[in-house]
Amino acid sequence: MSDYILTTQNLTKQFKGFTAVDDVNLQVQRGHIHALIGPNGAGKTTCFNLLTKFLVPTRGRIFFNGVDITGEKPAQIARRGVIRSFQISAVFAHLSVLENVRIGLQRQLGTQYHFWKSDATLRQLDARALELLGEVGLRDWADEITVNLPYGRKRALEIATTLAMEPELMLLDEPTQGMGHEDVDRVTALIKKVSVGRTILMVEHNMKVVATIADRISVLQRGAMLAEGSYEEVSRDPRVMQAYMGTSEGQLQGAH
Amino acid sequence: MRQSLSLLGYLALLLVLVAAPFMGAYPIFMMKLFCMALFACAFNLLFGYTGMLSFGHAAFLGGAGYITGHALKVWGVPPEVGLLLGTAFGAFLGLVVGYLAIKRQGIYFTMITLALAQMLYFLWLQAPFTGGEDGLQGVPRGTLLGFIDLRSDLTMYYVCLAIVAAAFLFIMRVVHSPFGHVLHAIKENEPRATSLGYDTNRFKLLVFVLSAALSGLAGALKTLVLGFATLTDVHWTMSGHAVLMTLVGGMGTMAGPLVGALVVVAIENKVGEWGHWMANLTSIDWFRSLGESVTIVTGFIFVICVLLFRRGIVGEVLHFLGRRGKRPGA
Amino acid sequence: MDTFFGVPLPALLGQVLLGLVNGSFYAILSLGLAIIFGLLNVINFAHGALFMMGAVVAWMGGHYLGLSYWTMLLLAPLVVGAFGIVLERLLLRWTYKLDHIYGLLLTLGLTLLIEGAFRSAYGVSGLSYQTPALLQGGVNLGFMFMPKYRAWVVIASLIVCFTAWYLIEKTRLGAYLRAGTENPRLVEAFGINVPLMITLTYGAGVALAAFAGVLAAPIYQVSPLMGQNLIITVFAVVVIGGMGSILGSIVTGLMLGVVEGLTRVFYPEASSTVVFVIMAIVLLIRPAGLFGKEK
Amino acid sequence: QEKVVIGFVTDMSSLYSDVDGRNGAVAAQMAIDDHGGQVLGQPVELLTHDHQNKADIAAAKVREWIDTQNAKMILGGTNSGTALASATVASEKKVLYINNGAGTSALTNAQCSPYTIHYAYDTVALARGTGAAIVAEGGKDWFFLTADYAFGHALEADTAATVKAAGGTVKGAVRHPLNASDFSSFLLQAQGSGAQILGLANAGGDTINAIKSANEFGVTQTMRMAGLLLFLTDIHSMGLETTQGLQFTTSYYWDRDDASREWAQRFFDRTGRMPTSVQAANYSAVANWLKAVEEAGTTDADAVNAVLRGKPLSDFYASGVIRPDGRYAHDMYLVEVKKPEESSREWDYLKVIKPLPADEIWTRQEESKCALWK
Amino acid sequence: MLTLVSHSQPASAAGADGSATMALEIVDLHGWYGESHVLHGVNLQVRRGEVVTLLGRNGAGRTSILRAITGLIGKRRGAIRINGVETIAMPTYRIAHLGVGYCPEERGIFASLTAEENLLLPPPLKGHGPGMPLEEIYAMFPNLKERRQSPGTRLSGGEQQMLAVARILRTGANILLLDEISEGLAPVIVQALARMVETLRSKGYTIVMVEQNFRFAAPLADRFYVIEHGQVVEHFLAHELEAKADLLAELLGV
Ligand SMILES: Nc1ncnc2c1ncn2[C@@H]1O[C@H](COP(=O)(O)OP(=O)(O)OP(=O)(O)O)[C@@H](O)[C@H]1O
Ligand SMILES: Nc1ncnc2c1ncn2[C@@H]1O[C@H](COP(=O)(O)OP(=O)(O)OP(=O)(O)O)[C@@H](O)[C@H]1O
Ligand SMILES: [Mg+2]
Ligand SMILES: [Mg+2]
Numbered sequence A: 001m002s003d004y005i006l007t008t009q010n011l012t013k014q015f016k017g018f019t020a021v022d023d024v025n026l027q028v029q030r031g032h033i034h035a036l037i038g039p040n041g042a043g044k045t046t047c048f049n050l051l052t053k054f055l056v057p058t059r060g061r062i063f064f065n066g067v068d069i070t071g072e073k074p075a076q077i078a079r080r081g082v083i084r085s086f087q088i089s090a091v092f093a094h095l096s097v098l099e100n101v102r103i104g105l106q107r108q109l110g111t112q113y114h115f116w117k118s119d120a121t122l123r124q125l126d127a128r129a130l131e132l133l134g135e136v137g138l139r140d141w142a143d144e145i146t147v148n149l150p151y152g153r154k155r156a157l158e159i160a161t162t163l164a165m166e167p168e169l170m171l172l173d174e175p176t177q178g179m180g181h182e183d184v185d186r187v188t189a190l191i192k193k194v195s196v197g198r199t200i201l202m203v204e205h206n207m208k209v210v211a212t213i214a215d216r217i218s219v220l221q222r223g224a225m226l227a228e229g230s231y232e233e234v235s236r237d238p239r240v241m242q243a244y245m246g247t248s249e250g251q252l253q254g255a256h
Numbered sequence B: 001m002r003q004s005l006s007l008l009g010y011l012a013l014l015l016v017l018v019a020a021p022f023m024g025a026y027p028i029f030m031m032k033l034f035c036m037a038l039f040a041c042a043f044n045l046l047f048g049y050t051g052m053l054s055f056g057h058a059a060f061l062g063g064a065g066y067i068t069g070h071a072l073k074v075w076g077v078p079p080e081v082g083l084l085l086g087t088a089f090g091a092f093l094g095l096v097v098g099y100l101a102i103k104r105q106g107i108y109f110t111m112i113t114l115a116l117a118q119m120l121y122f123l124w125l126q127a128p129f130t131g132g133e134d135g136l137q138g139v140p141r142g143t144l145l146g147f148i149d150l151r152s153d154l155t156m157y158y159v160c161l162a163i164v165a166a167a168f169l170f171i172m173r174v175v176h177s178p179f180g181h182v183l184h185a186i187k188e189n190e191p192r193a194t195s196l197g198y199d200t201n202r203f204k205l206l207v208f209v210l211s212a213a214l215s216g217l218a219g220a221l222k223t224l225v226l227g228f229a230t231l232t233d234v235h236w237t238m239s240g241h242a243v244l245m246t247l248v249g250g251m252g253t254m255a256g257p258l259v260g261a262l263v264v265v266a267i268e269n270k271v272g273e274w275g276h277w278m279a280n281l282t283s284i285d286w287f288r289s290l291g292e293s294v295t296i297v298t299g300f301i302f303v304i305c306v307l308l309f310r311r312g313i314v315g316e317v318l319h320f321l322g323r324r325g326k327r328p329g330a
Numbered sequence C: 001m002d003t004f005f006g007v008p009l010p011a012l013l014g015q016v017l018l019g020l021v022n023g024s025f026y027a028i029l030s031l032g033l034a035i036i037f038g039l040l041n042v043i044n045f046a047h048g049a050l051f052m053m054g055a056v057v058a059w060m061g062g063h064y065l066g067l068s069y070w071t072m073l074l075l076a077p078l079v080v081g082a083f084g085i086v087l088e089r090l091l092l093r094w095t096y097k098l099d100h101i102y103g104l105l106l107t108l109g110l111t112l113l114i115e116g117a118f119r120s121a122y123g124v125s126g127l128s129y130q131t132p133a134l135l136q137g138g139v140n141l142g143f144m145f146m147p148k149y150r151a152w153v154v155i156a157s158l159i160v161c162f163t164a165w166y167l168i169e170k171t172r173l174g175a176y177l178r179a180g181t182e183n184p185r186l187v188e189a190f191g192i193n194v195p196l197m198i199t200l201t202y203g204a205g206v207a208l209a210a211f212a213g214v215l216a217a218p219i220y221q222v223s224p225l226m227g228q229n230l231i232i233t234v235f236a237v238v239v240i241g242g243m244g245s246i247l248g249s250i251v252t253g254l255m256l257g258v259v260e261g262l263t264r265v266f267y268p269e270a271s272s273t274v275v276f277v278i279m280a281i282v283l284l285i286r287p288a289g290l291f292g293k294e295k
Numbered sequence D: 001q002e003k004v005v006i007g008f009v010t011d012m013s014s015l016y017s018d019v020d021g022r023n024g025a026v027a028a029q030m031a032i033d034d035h036g037g038q039v040l041g042q043p044v045e046l047l048t049h050d051h052q053n054k055a056d057i058a059a060a061k062v063r064e065w066i067d068t069q070n071a072k073m074i075l076g077g078t079n080s081g082t083a084l085a086s087a088t089v090a091s092e093k094k095v096l097y098i099n100n101g102a103g104t105s106a107l108t109n110a111q112c113s114p115y116t117i118h119y120a121y122d123t124v125a126l127a128r129g130t131g132a133a134i135v136a137e138g139g140k141d142w143f144f145l146t147a148d149y150a151f152g153h154a155l156e157a158d159t160a161a162t163v164k165a166a167g168g169t170v171k172g173a174v175r176h177p178l179n180a181s182d183f184s185s186f187l188l189q190a191q192g193s194g195a196q197i198l199g200l201a202n203a204g205g206d207t208i209n210a211i212k213s214a215n216e217f218g219v220t221q222t223m224r225m226a227g228l229l230l231f232l233t234d235i236h237s238m239g240l241e242t243t244q245g246l247q248f249t250t251s252y253y254w255d256r257d258d259a260s261r262e263w264a265q266r267f268f269d270r271t272g273r274m275p276t277s278v279q280a281a282n283y284s285a286v287a288n289w290l291k292a293v294e295e296a297g298t299t300d301a302d303a304v305n306a307v308l309r310g311k312p313l314s315d316f317y318a319s320g321v322i323r324p325d326g327r328y329a330h331d332m333y334l335v336e337v338k339k340p341e342e343s344s345r346e347w348d349y350l351k352v353i354k355p356l357p358a359d360e361i362w363t364r365q366e367e368s369k370c371a372l373w374k
Numbered sequence E: 001m002l003t004l005v006s007h008s009q010p011a012s013a014a015g016a017d018g019s020a021t022m023a024l025e026i027v028d029l030h031g032w033y034g035e036s037h038v039l040h041g042v043n044l045q046v047r048r049g050e051v052v053t054l055l056g057r058n059g060a061g062r063t064s065i066l067r068a069i070t071g072l073i074g075k076r077r078g079a080i081r082i083n084g085v086e087t088i089a090m091p092t093y094r095i096a097h098l099g100v101g102y103c104p105e106e107r108g109i110f111a112s113l114t115a116e117e118n119l120l121l122p123p124p125l126k127g128h129g130p131g132m133p134l135e136e137i138y139a140m141f142p143n144l145k146e147r148r149q150s151p152g153t154r155l156s157g158g159e160q161q162m163l164a165v166a167r168i169l170r171t172g173a174n175i176l177l178l179d180e181i182s183e184g185l186a187p188v189i190v191q192a193l194a195r196m197v198e199t200l201r202s203k204g205y206t207i208v209m210v211e212q213n214f215r216f217a218a219p220l221a222d223r224f225y226v227i228e229h230g231q232v233v234e235h236f237l238a239h240e241l242e243a244k245a246d247l248l249a250e251l252l253g254v
Helices: A044-051 A074-080 A097-109 A119-135 A151-164 A181-194 A207-213 A231-236 A238-245 A249-255 B002-023 B027-050 B057-075 B079-101 B106-126 B153-175 B178-188 B190-195 B200-226 B236-249 B256-282 B285-292 B294-307 B312-321 C009-040 C047-065 C069-090 C100-122 C148-170 C172-182 C184-189 C194-216 C228-241 C246-266 C274-285 D021-034 D055-068 D080-092 D123-136 D150-165 D184-192 D204-216 D232-238 D258-271 D277-296 D301-308 E004-008 E062-069 E092-096 E115-120 E134-140 E142-146 E157-169 E187-202 E245-251
Strands: A004-015 A018-024 A027-029 A033-037 A059-064 A082-084 A169-173 A199-203 A216-221 A224-229 C138-140 C145-147 D004-010 D042-050 D073-076 D096-099 D116-118 D141-147 D169-176 D197-201 D224-227 D247-250 D312-314 D319-322 D328-330 D332-337 D350-356 E022-033 E036-047 E051-056 E075-082 E100-103 E175-179 E206-210 E223-228 E231-237
Touching: A004 A044, A004 A199, A018 A044, A018 A224, A027 A199, A033 A044, A033 A207, A044 A082, A044 A169, A044 A199, A074 A082, A074 B190, A097 A119, A097 A151, A097 B178, A119 A151, A119 A181, A119 B178, A151 A169, A151 A181, A181 A199, A181 A207, A207 A231, A216 A231, A224 A231, A224 A238, A231 A238, B002 B027, B002 B153, B027 B057, B027 B153, B027 B178, B027 B200, B027 B236, B027 B256, B027 D055, B057 B079, B057 B106, B057 B200, B057 B236, B079 B106, B079 B200, B079 C274, B106 B236, B106 C100, B106 C228, B106 C274, B153 B178, B153 B200, B178 B190, B178 B200, B190 B200, B200 D055, B236 B256, B236 B294, B236 B312, B236 C100, B256 B285, B256 B294, B256 B312, B256 D042, B256 D055, B285 D021, B294 C100, C009 C047, C009 C148, C009 C172, C009 C194, C009 C228, C009 C246, C009 D184, C047 C069, C047 C100, C047 C194, C047 C228, C069 C194, C100 C228, C138 C148, C145 C148, C148 C172, C148 C194, C148 C246, C172 C184, C172 C194, C172 E115, C184 C194, C184 E092, C194 E092, C228 C246, C228 C274, C246 C274, C246 D184, D004 D021, D004 D055, D004 D277, D021 D042, D021 D258, D021 D277, D042 D055, D055 D073, D055 D080, D073 D080, D073 D277, D080 D096, D080 D116, D096 D277, D096 D301, D123 D150, D123 D197, D123 D224, D123 D247, D123 D332, D123 D350, D141 D150, D141 D184, D150 D169, D150 D197, D169 D184, D184 D204, D197 D204, D204 D224, D204 D232, D247 D350, D258 D277, D277 D301, E022 E062, E022 E206, E036 E062, E036 E075, E036 E206, E036 E231, E051 E062, E062 E075, E062 E100, E062 E175, E062 E206, E092 E100, E100 E157, E115 E157, E134 E142, E134 E157, E142 E157, E157 E187, E187 E206
Parallel strands: A033 A199, A033 A216, A082 A169, A169 A199, D004 D042, D004 D073, D073 D096, D096 D116, D141 D169, D141 D197, D197 D224, D224 D247, E051 E206, E051 E223, E100 E175, E175 E206
Antiparallel strands: A004 A018, A004 A027, A004 A059, A216 A224, C138 C145, D247 D332, D312 D319, D319 D328, D332 D350, E022 E036, E022 E075, E223 E231
């Protein structure tokens, strides 16, 4: 059991009669980069929202490290070490890059409610923050106000902030969305790099990224699990080709 | 560097204020200004730094004023106890109103605070000890800590200055505390803050209570200084004043509410004179009636601020000074 | 025998009827707010001031032009609606891209401007407006005297509310509106002039407020400040109802009018606060409001 | 050149601006002009300020005028909160403060001061005048519609006491919140009481709305209405159709006698409106103060006070005497609103039913808590 | 970029002034969502009566191109000419009146409207011939007739998709932008849609399709554009499809 860091049982979410996530049994193995793919509207983001309790499941249960976390609040889940990023870039735009990461680090001090303390007490976190920024290649940008960063850098910052939480499990929603070639490659490499000692569950449309780094892939379609396996297995699955990859092998082979 | 520069600025301001009574400034006017400035700063802590627009802050200002006034006048408590009672009462009201209001966000939050404050207004009006329209009059200043006689305006002035300066430093500290950093994060992106493990509702409630307590202190001090507490301070237009002062000065800046308070209080007191001056200058007689049109002028400023100067005076200056500087707040 | 907590039942019925009158005003005003909020995402703080304008314009029509109540019942909403359109075109539209808060602040500023202007023109003690001859007097219902005019207010506002509901829920124009509330950009992509629609919607919402103002003119003091307190109560109504649906805001408005009316009988001291107390309770139990949709 | 400054702080933009306001300042200026524009050989200047009914603004302005403009007399207008606050400041600075328009009797009672003169009406006089006169006219059974806060409670209590003392009975009261706007429920309760007289212990918009509704619900057919705090401008705004038959107490009505008419006409020529009692009182107060200054030969408050207090005064506004507690105790009048057909022109609204002698209506010495009058 | 005109000019095309027969002409189009820059200089042209398909991987920017044409994208720059009329500065609703009908990827069915209200929502476009009559639409999609009184979003995904397509046929629009209309639909319906596209083509409609479903798109289109990273990277005619299979396999990641 401890092989799986995260499992769901019959996870279901309905919106007014419309089932966005349908009886999903997901198993994420510790240490894996696990990709969740599927057509638009398949329920990937909804799935993430359920896992982090931004939405309350209609049915089903969620286990993290074998503990049932279905009833917990978002902040509690975050404190357990399940940290997510957002599909639309989610940084604190008017904080400096360093401060962004520090917000992530700050909770470990346990002084988050201390309104009487000076923020000089936060300086002790700077070294670690810079280290994290270094990991994502943002060290030189530390004092910049975040709005001024190019888009790709913001996504990198988001990952750094997420790392600051020392997550056991990172949920990344389309980390390469809206990026140019170089950014995509950089972020892909970054994810690979930070995955050491962690588990990552990510939603990604870019098959090249998925192919390069994903250890395991789950394919959702219309809320339900369609297929699961390694990239090779999944990409050869005709149902997946049909539903997601857009064409079937046969067609293209016929064209050869 | 920048921070120390602005600290120097505040120090200079403090020196000027210490010397002000000897340079012909009116102690009472200045003290009222301090109280309003503190009120605006307290409001700004919530609106400017956490992004929550409360339209019920008059309830804390005026409510605390009544409690302090009653305690000083009827129970005969010393001023320091009166001020503490007022502050505590503000905090208590803040807890109740805040608890209800943070159940909704954005515009609903605003409407709820407004409605609850209006309810409290009716309660104050009906409560026998507030004196209704007459107000609670003749509140004695008493002797602070048993040896500082506050009856002299000058003594009161320095006590008031000390309290407001301390409160200002406190707000500054809150903004730049670990707590303040999380608040800023919540303002920027609440879902993201939640996903980083912060229980945002507790932060919002705590800052609401802090803001209400400080507003309460402002109200308590105002009653102590002026010797009366009236319905004006619990009416929703006073909440509107808090918004206006912050908006004019520049929300989310430390100095903004100070400047805003100066502008708004000055308008209230001087617009008539300016009107006469304008009338003499332009020989347009209409300006003479400006003194009777404070609400029109106020409304006009609101419109202009929203459409053209959303950053406010201080915000625009900071923006102009350092486009690539650190974030405003310094 | 036929008493309820010491109040005779028929009398109670009378009070319910009277409560409906106030409820009618709440209903029309919260309906207007809901329509405007739906499409513009603006909480129209100026609604109270525009309500006042309706009443004052009705008075002006009578005073300067000798126009009758009935003419003004039609004309005043048009005039005030046109004024609203100007406001929207010149000022309001610059706030759409900003946080909702700015719409509220802008309309608050407008409220102060409008009220101030009318105050300096007409003073504060009010303008007299007579009940139209046709509706003077009343009917004795046995248990109470029901002025004809009050009955007319209830009927007129029910008609207006129902018409608004019908227009929005059952017609093509209403379909544009509902669709526009859900996804204005897509509606625009179908070739509908959404900016114009927004302008007209604001005009219509404002006209509703003015209509309520004209209705109020013969029974309440017509003065520049008449909308000020009302609007805050209507805000509470809106929080209670949740602005989720057109029908919801109408029903909530009427219902709260009745509740308030009954409070006047059983515990008059609390009649000004009862709506706010209900709001607090609703917030505790159903934060999204009675008809509100969860986000 | 030296000048004598009079400061006039009142509500010019808010609830009471029609009763006093800008035209109140016109009246005060008329008094100065009639006095030749100067006193003791120095020009007289009138400063005005709108306090918006905010006590802190009023008090601050009074203080500023005294300190920086060397104001010699402060004339204060509505409302009670601003008046009490201004009076405190003025007496601290030993400058004469004359108020017209504040209702509270505290100015000359619990909070009396040698430097405060309450010149026009107060709520005690209104309540007693109306209460006693109407009972004497046969209106014995009363029901009160009371604004639910200190002011309303005081009006009700004073009137009820007078009614009972005069042999009437109080059948009940209903308390309505401020700005109730809809009075129908309350009126039905009043109607159910079977009382003859409906006493309106409220003010401004509430009174107007109550009267409008009373008409609408036919309450006026079974009950007579007594306004406890009404001004000419209220009648003007509601119209005679609505207000006919309403009785209330006033210190001045323009169409009372030749002297009042003569002055009112001059006021009308300047403002286009007939004066309210408060506006007339402004003129009278300033005129009498200027005379007293001439007589005292100085603007010093104590000297002027010595001349003013205790001396019988009489002019078109009223006749009476300023008592040691600062109250100008003068006659008042019970008036009734005319029927539309009785009115011959605009502003021809009231008929005087009877004068109310000063010694019957004001707070009496034995009731007073004023230390200056013991 | 590619030399489109010479490469794919059918015999019937006009000479120098291509725009006379151009239904749609896009030059160096850039587009942004907030700060994210998603279209990086797109160039493409569609002649009247042509069916063109945009291919590409997920997130390549195909939807964004359609949204840019209708003015729905956050910010756009470049040139977009519809029937020769420059529209880059036009408000969205005016663009529709040039004859553009847009069927969005997310379908855009309104929950507060019934199916029929949804269908009747887009107003007939002025200056264009009458659209498809209601009976004809119902004949084409009998399901819709059956469910016409249900709230729009209560329809099944497939029905919603039909509704979204049917909706723009009524208005008289003759340039149809169809985004992933076959997605999530049962094969029978996909076949029905394919027939519909055929019919529309024969009636002279100009159609720009975005498709994942290659099998669906392949036989319908006259020409293909391949989009990657917000740019046109490849472009070919229907008969070149087989020859390009290798390239396609690489570009589309399959
Ligand atoms: N709050 C909601 N209310 C109703 N329906 C919703 C809600 N959130 C999502 N949905 C629907 O649920 C389905 C799944 O949405 P989701 O955002 O999870 O898709 P996704 O797989 O992340 O797609 P994409 O790749 O486009 O991001 C969609 O049809 C969407 O419209
Ligand atoms: N509203 C939006 N805000 C921010 N980015 C967006 C938005 N919509 C799309 N994008 C991004 O723009 C890029 C292009 O998206 P687009 O929807 O045009 O792709 P597509 O080719 O239609 O792919 P598919 O439909 O298969 O996802 C993607 O990176 C996508 O994530
Ligand atoms: Mg998603
Ligand atoms: Mg797409």
